[in-house]
Amino acid sequence: MLDFKKSEGLVPAIVQDDETGEVLMLAYMNEEAWNKTLTSGKAHYWSRSRQKLWLKGETSGHIQEVQAIYVDCDLDTVVLRVHQLGGAACHEGYSSCFYRKVEDGELKTTGTIVFDPKEVYKS
Secondary structure, three states: OOOOOOOOOOEEEEEEEOOOOOEEEEEEEOHHHHHHHHHHOEOEEEEOOOOEEEEOOOOOOOOEEEEEEEEOOOOOOEEEEEEEHHHOOOOOOEOOOOOEEEEOOEEEEOOOEOOOHHHHOOO
């Protein structure tokens, strides 16, 4: 269904909150992540930094339950509409990874912290 050949086996996945439409994050899927997402109903991605399959929320408990999936006209980008458990998609503790806004040439934090990452990601 998706064309994984175009970008070295990965397709971008734009993730939105199903209720509000807020963009929560951008991640990448390989074919395995795509198939796991389709079969489980939970968002799986390919971690480029760790080079492994990743179930979103496997450490934090902030799982993304997929409500709808949209595929673009070129079959190489997806939009996942999700129910975000725990209220936060960002590993920094914010509801969205896009918690900063450029104002007057500077980054301003506009998001609100939902959880303390030091408590959630103890290692």
